[in-house]
Amino acid sequence: MSEQATLDAPRLSVPDRELSRARMKVGRAAWAARYYKDFSRDAVMAIADAVAKAGYEKAAQFAEEAVAETGFGVVEHKTIKNRLCTHDLLDYYRDLDLVTPRVDEARKIIELPKPAGVVFALAPATNPVATVYYKAMLAILSRNAIVLSPHPAAKAVSSAAARHLAQAAEATGAPAGLIQCVEAPSIPLVQDIMGSDRISVILATGGTAMVRAAYSSGNPALGVGPGNAVAYIDPTAKVDAAARCLVESKAFDNSVLCTNESVAITLGSNRGNMERALRSAGAHVCNETDTGRLRDYLFTDKGFNLDAIGKSATWIAERAGLRVNPSTKILVPVVETPGQDDLLFREKLCPVLTLTAAGDFEQALTFAKHTTRRGAGHSAAFHGEDTDRLVAFSQGVPVYRVVVNAPCSQGAAGFATHLPPSFTIGTGFAGRSSIGENLGPQHLVQWTRIAYGKDVPAALAGIDLDAVSSGRAMPAAPVASPEPATHRRSADVSRDELRRLILEELRSLKGGDA
Amino acid sequence: MFNYGYFSFESKDDLLKKAAEYWNPGKVSFWKEAGTPMVIDRREGYFLYDMSGKRLIDLHLNGGTYNFGHRHPELVEVLKSGLDYFDMGNHWFPSVARAAFAEKLVATAPHMKYAIFGAGGAEAVEIALKTARYATKRRKIVSIIKGYHGHSGLSVAAGDERFSKIFLSEMPDDFIQVPFNDIDALEAVLSKRDVAGFIIETIPATYGFPMPEDGYLRACQDLCRKYGTKFIADEVQTGLMRTGVMWGWQGYGLTPDMFVCGKGLGGGIYPISACLTTEECGAWLIEDGAAHISTSGGAELGCLVGHHVIEMLQRPEVVSNVNFVAEFFARGMAEMIERHSDIFVGVRQRGVVLGLEFDHPEGAVAVSRALYENGVWAIFSSLDKRVLQFKPGVVLDVDTCQEIMDRFDAAMPRARELLKTMRRAA
Numbered sequence: 001m002s003e004q005a006t007l008d009a010p011r012l013s014v015p016d017r018e019l020s021r022a023r024m025k026v027g028r029a030a031w032a033a034r035y036y037k038d039f040s041r042d043a044v045m046a047i048a049d050a051v052a053k054a055g056y057e058k059a060a061q062f063a064e065e066a067v068a069e070t071g072f073g074v075v076e077h078k079t080i081k082n083r084l085c086t087h088d089l090l091d092y093y094r095d096l097d098l099v100t101p102r103v104d105e106a107r108k109i110i111e112l113p114k115p116a117g118v119v120f121a122l123a124p125a126t127n128p129v130a131t132v133y134y135k136a137m138l139a140i141l142s143r144n145a146i147v148l149s150p151h152p153a154a155k156a157v158s159s160a161a162a163r164h165l166a167q168a169a170e171a172t173g174a175p176a177g178l179i180q181c182v183e184a185p186s187i188p189l190v191q192d193i194m195g196s197d198r199i200s201v202i203l204a205t206g207g208t209a210m211v212r213a214a215y216s217s218g219n220p221a222l223g224v225g226p227g228n229a230v231a232y233i234d235p236t237a238k239v240d241a242a243a244r245c246l247v248e249s250k251a252f253d254n255s256v257l258c259t260n261e262s263v264a265i266t267l268g269s270n271r272g273n274m275e276r277a278l279r280s281a282g283a284h285v286c287n288e289t290d291t292g293r294l295r296d297y298l299f300t301d302k303g304f305n306l307d308a309i310g311k312s313a314t315w316i317a318e319r320a321g322l323r324v325n326p327s328t329k330i331l332v333p334v335v336e337t338p339g340q341d342d343l344l345f346r347e348k349l350c351p352v353l354t355l356t357a358a359g360d361f362e363q364a365l366t367f368a369k370h371t372t373r374r375g376a377g378h379s380a381a382f383h384g385e386d387t388d389r390l391v392a393f394s395q396g397v398p399v400y401r402v403v404v405n406a407p408c409s410q411g412a413a414g415f416a417t418h419l420p421p422s423f424t425i426g427t428g429f430a431g432r433s434s435i436g437e438n439l440g441p442q443h444l445v446q447w448t449r450i451a452y453g454k455d456v457p458a459a460l461a462g463i464d465l466d467a468v469s470s471g472r473a474m475p476a477a478p479v480a481s482p483e484p485a486t487h488r489r490s491a492d493v494s495r496d497e498l499r500r501l502i503l504e505e506l507r508s509l510k511g512g513d514a
Numbered sequence: 515m516f517n518y519g520y521f522s523f524e525s526k527d528d529l530l531k532k533a534a535e536y537w538n539p540g541k542v543s544f545w546k547e548a549g550t551p552m553v554i555d556r557r558e559g560y561f562l563y564d565m566s567g568k569r570l571i572d573l574h575l576n577g578g579t580y581n582f583g584h585r586h587p588e589l590v591e592v593l594k595s596g597l598d599y600f601d602m603g604n605h606w607f608p609s610v611a612r613a614a615f616a617e618k619l620v621a622t623a624p625h626m627k628y629a630i631f632g633a634g635g636a637e638a639v640e641i642a643l644k645t646a647r648y649a650t651k652r653r654k655i656v657s658i659i660k661g662y663h664g665h666s667g668l669s670v671a672a673g674d675e676r677f678s679k680i681f682l683s684e685m686p687d688d689f690i691q692v693p694f695n696d697i698d699a700l701e702a703v704l705s706k707r708d709v710a711g712f713i714i715e716t717i718p719a720t721y722g723f724p725m726p727e728d729g730y731l732r733a734c735q736d737l738c739r740k741y742g743t744k745f746i747a748d749e750v751q752t753g754l755m756r757t758g759v760m761w762g763w764q765g766y767g768l769t770p771d772m773f774v775c776g777k778g779l780g781g782g783i784y785p786i787s788a789c790l791t792t793e794e795c796g797a798w799l800i801e802d803g804a805a806h807i808s809t810s811g812g813a814e815l816g817c818l819v820g821h822h823v824i825e826m827l828q829r830p831e832v833v834s835n836v837n838f839v840a841e842f843f844a845r846g847m848a849e850m851i852e853r854h855s856d857i858f859v860g861v862r863q864r865g866v867v868l869g870l871e872f873d874h875p876e877g878a879v880a881v882s883r884a885l886y887e888n889g890v891w892a893i894f895s896s897l898d899k900r901v902l903q904f905k906p907g908v909v910l911d912v913d914t915c916q917e918i919m920d921r922f923d924a925a926m927p928r929a930r931e932l933l934k935t936m937r938r939a940a
Contacts, residue, residue: 012599012818015591017825024831030912031838176834198911 018184028177029118029145035175041099052086054168059083062129065157072310077253085133101465108452115143117200126256128154132161142444148181225431227258228347228375230368233266234384242383243277249407250351251329256310259412271357282329291333299343308350338367377431379412400436526565549883557584573892581778589781596818603814611817627793631812635750635776636664638787643668646711646744649795654709658694660897662720704741711744716762719751722901723869747773754778758865786816846919854926868904878902884929888921
């Protein structure tokens with residue numbers, strides 16, 4: 001037998017079918033966008049409601065599947081996140097009308113909404129379903145079509161979630177192809193689509209390498225960088241409440257949200273109080289030995305230990321060689337002084353919160369500025385009542401959201417504050433991103449402004465704008481929406497391959513998902 | 515200077531002169547007189563570029579040959595990779611590509627048993643007609659008036675005399691033609707129980723895509739069963755998703771005894787055709803497998819491309835795209851017919867197969883010219899020049915479709931002007 005036969009490798013080279021299919025999905029999305037851009041507000045809201053309902057119904061099932069597929073996070077918390085991206089997200093934006101023309105008679109300006117068209121969206125492995133839900137909802141509300149490209153480690157659950165939402169949308173009159181998901185994503189595929197002139201905008205949530213690639217693609221992109229949130233606990237804070245916030249935030253989905261606190265800093269005079277409060281809130285506060293072990297386990301010479309991402313505190317404690325109470329919710333290594341070089345001050349997408357104490361507020365602020373630079377443009381938290389210090393802190397740190405007296409994970413992402421609920425946290429200019437706020441549907445619509453001369457007569461009230469959105473529903477599709485492709489087993493990425501892919505991406509991003 | 519490395523021409527005129535001198539003077543002068551003197555130079559996607567540099571959107575597609583557009587990158591990659599391993603192959607022997615492709619084709623039509631390959635549509639028709647004769651031991655073949663099945667011996671005899679008479683190739687004793695959509699006429703012929711096969715294009719293309727009336731094709735098939743005649747669907751222009759389903763007959767709920775396909779089966783880059791038969795009809799393949807021989811029929815490179823063409827057509831994204839394109843032109847043409855009802859009088863459509871009727875015996879010739887001048891290439895129906903064949907591809911994108919409609923609209927005043935001149939001359 002020939003060498004080729006024994007190796008059983010294909011004798012002919014075969015075109016990348018998945019890439020070809022992804023291009024076709026983009027073409028299909030363009031068709032959907034063409035019709036959907038004219039939908040009326042009522043039709044849009046009906047689709048959004050149907051999608052929210054469908055998403056809510058399967059939130060728990062997909063949460064379970066996501067944890068099973070990726071090994072990241074907590075089913076119960078993922079369920080909450082998924083649900084937040086359904087009715088809650090929709091309710092938040094319910095009154096934001098991105099469909100109806102706006103008429104400003106005083107300024108003699110009419111604004112007509114123009115959706116982007118085809119949105120190409122990347123979704124991370126850490127929040128796969130929530131991101132699919134969230135980005136699909138943004139597309140629906142802004143009358144865009146969306147093609148999602150999940151992280152390879154979460155492709156099965158992401159595709160299933162996207163398909164589920166697409167069916168609900170189509171059943172409510174949305175054009176076929178409005179919500180699609182790449183079923184077998186790969187780096188070359190994502191690069192090809194990102195560079196395609198057939199897409200209108202990229203929503204890049206993922207590793208730094210991917211986000212930078214999105215910005216380099218030549219297409220408009222809304223990409224965001226990693227975080228490294230610092231929480232400052234002022235002596236004026238109610239220490240038990242602050243500790244509960246920190247523990248709740250770090251334990252939430254095992255800290256896979258990029259908004260989770262990485263470091264807690266307080267003043268030396270307050271440190272003892274803080275440790276006690278953290279303990280009673282369910283934290284294991286480490287002694288010097290435990291802190292050393294944790295540091296050694298989490299940071300190897302290759303960088304952050306990816307095994308620890310999204311794992312529970314007790315799981316990590318066991319691996320790191322710490323003896324902890326089984327009910328421990330988070331681990332708190334203690335670094336006596338706020339130096340810049342300790343590895344434990346870097347981003348940790350796991351329930352480990354580094355505690356340190358400064359001599360005075362000025363030193364704490366200087367430390368916070370430097371530490372948040374590793375997650376520039378992202379988030380920070382402030383606990384206390386001293387508003388002068390709050391302003392000084394917010395003015396000083398290079399982030400675009402400071403969460404006050406609330407858990408940062410949920411607060412910066414808009415679930416425990418009145419910020420817009422979001423899984424794409426704009427890191428702004430400081431974080432080399434085009435938006436500094438939480439991504440919302442308004443970022444996917446631009447407006448044509450009809451502006452009359454200042455001194456010329458303009459009877460705006462009499463202008464008929466009904467033609468702008470026809471409101472016509474789609475005719476019944478002659479053929480039902482496509483069935484999911486059956487994946488051949490051989491095409492599935494093996495566990496090793498999967499690990500390698502994650503490693504590759506995470507290594508380059510030095511910390512995590514935004 | 516048009517230097518192609520292997521040969522070169524001074525200019526487009528130089529080429530036209532040589533083409534008339536050495537190749538086909540009739541065709542060269544015909545297109546010149548028609549006002550559409552196209553010599554296709556570059557081609558890419560659904561775009562053709564005349565030697566003058568003029569760009570045309572292709573809605574002719576040679577009857578679906580360029581279903582996926584010209585030189586679709588994925589198909590080009592398949593053929594190139596095939597050339598690293600295969601050639602045409604030896605038609606005498608079993609081959610991996612032929613077996614795989616035959617299996618793939620048969621799987622698209624489960625009541626069929628064998629796929630027999632040819633190099634072009636006419637050869638596939640030839641195989642079907644011979645097979646019908648073998649299976650029934652009868653000689654006569656019935657087809658419709660103004661049907662079109664190719665240009666070889668039996669296939670040309672089954673078609674309109676426009677193409678057979680000049681070569682003294684009509685065979686009126688064995689080849690009988692009945693009017694389309696006339697079930698009684700068909701029964702009158704079949705009831706003599708001496709007809710081997712009835713062959714019909716599922717939607718007759720060269721006749722201008724007149725739509726079969728409700729139940730007509732089904733009734734034809736029933737009559738064939740009743741009188742022991744084999745029912746043969748010619749799917750050369752209606753197959754390969756062009757009517758929204760893989761084969762046109764599937765959309766009419768038929769189960770033909772045989773069907774033939776070609777054109778787009780080779781992706782526009784390697785010629786191949788096929789005749790699919792039931793087990794009963796194909797029994798000669800057991801009795802004498804070498805009874806039909808074709809050196810280039812079922813060439814392995816063509817099988818490889820065809821195999822991939824079928825796989826691509828089955829993708830849910832393509833199925834959905836066909837629906838979008840069909841829906842788009844249904845809406846667009848309804849609008850156009852309203853705006854230009856003085857000359858544009860009817861639309862025949864099934865999927866991405868469209869025939870546009872104009873109010874003049876040679877109306878489509880004028881419209882074809884007007885469209886050509888406006889950057890769109892669509893051809894009139896040879897056997898009904900009132901009707902323009904309008905054949906969008908299955909993976910056309912939304913922007914190109916919109917451009918086609920815009921260009922169509924822009925071409926109508928010119929078409930109106932040309933028709934006026936034609937009426938005056940008449």
